[in-house]
Amino acid sequence: MAWKIALAGIGKIARDQHVPSIAASRDFDLAATVTRHEGVDGVENHADIEAMLAARPDIEVVSLCLPPVPRFEYAAAAIKAGRHVMLEKPPGATLAECHALEAMARNAGVSIYATWHSREAASVEAARNWLADKRLKSLKITWLEDVRRWHPGQEWIWEPGGLGVFDPGINALSILTRILPTPVHLAGATLKFPENRQTPIAADLAFRHPDGAEVSAVFDWRKEGDQFWNIEAETDRGTMELSDGGANLSIDGAMVEASDVALEGEYPNLYMRMAEILRTGGIDMDLSPMVHVADAFLLGKREIVAPFHE
Structure with missing residues (x-):
């Protein structure tokens, strides 16, 4: 039923x-x-x-x-x-x-x-499994998109509480907190605010990894042309790249998992997960991606950049 x-x-x-x-x-x-x-x-x-x-x-x-x-x-x-x-x-x-x-x-x-829909991207679990038994040397998130293309006319994203570039950036952080076998925490950030807006249009983040790996993220909403949602990781036993928001996975340059459709399966999987929670009477309120965003606003150096106009 x-x-x-x-x-x-x-x-x-x-x-x-x-x-x-x-x-x-x-x-x-x-x-x-x-x-x-x-x-x-x-x-x-x-x-x-x-x-x-x-x-x-x-x-x-x-x-x-x-x-x-x-x-x-x-x-x-x-x-x-x-x-x-x-x-x-x-x-x-x-x-x-x-x-x-x-x-x-x-x-x-x-x-x-x-819910964190990007965790349901086609190759996220494969990336998590690949990283599980390896020593991380570095990981870099590059999340570059055009706000005019993806959020046309959505003024709320520029108001307090709207998150600005962290609205898509939190998707990357939801993947990060899913695939890393060892949690990281934020060490520093630079947030770039248009002079006419209340939320950032770009952000650079640096994380502290307990084993000394270099972990960083670049978010920018000013990217025209090709859009990039990539996570690159170097380990003691090879390199990994999650591209297109977690849809595609390459190991040492060779494609091993691929999906041609952005967001394919992500939202259907969320509703499947909700059904599981209802059947068991459970609660799933993982807030780890949001912790990184909150820490970015706490630690972030504020830079004023050119005004943004739709």
Whole structure:
């Protein structure tokens, strides 16, 4: 029997990934949406979360796809109403509110899942397995994309809580925290803020590895032309490259895992994982990628760069 699910926040990622993933799932039926704008054809829509929760006590799960800042109130309302909650990345605007949501879910006896879609990219697990028994010498993340292409007109990303370049950068950090056998922590950062914006457009990060490996990341939202989402690692027994956001894996220059479609399988896998959590009554609130982002804002040197205009 499929769970009835409501989808709150019907923007680009919801239409491109969540709606088709739910439609293809054997575990979920999309029973309602929550948005003040255009909903999904053929699906009942409500203007706010409280109205949906009151009207549809039969809906067991709420998947939240709206921006991070308003997400806490929606999640808290759903948990208070006894519904299970699925959170688009990042799971909240602050670490404290994410911890609060987990505590609320435990007290209410419902499941909550902080999703990290990039961990479900086709070659991430193969990379994790390859690195597991090797000594890391260096690892570099290069995450370069064009904000105008991927986030057109989304002003919320430039406001406090919107994360700026860390909105895609946290995807890279979710992979990093999945594939490394030994955790790292941030040692320093430089954050580049357009003079007319509240969040960074680029960032350089340096991490401290317990065994002395050099671990770094470069995020930039100003990349025109070809886009790059790569992770390169050198070990005592060869080199590895995860490219295209984790879709493709090369070992010592030879391709060993490949996927032709960006995001292929990532969101369907998230809903499969949510179904597993529901069946076991579990909670999955791994916040390790978000810790690195928070540390970057704490440690980061601030540089002002040219203004950004859409």
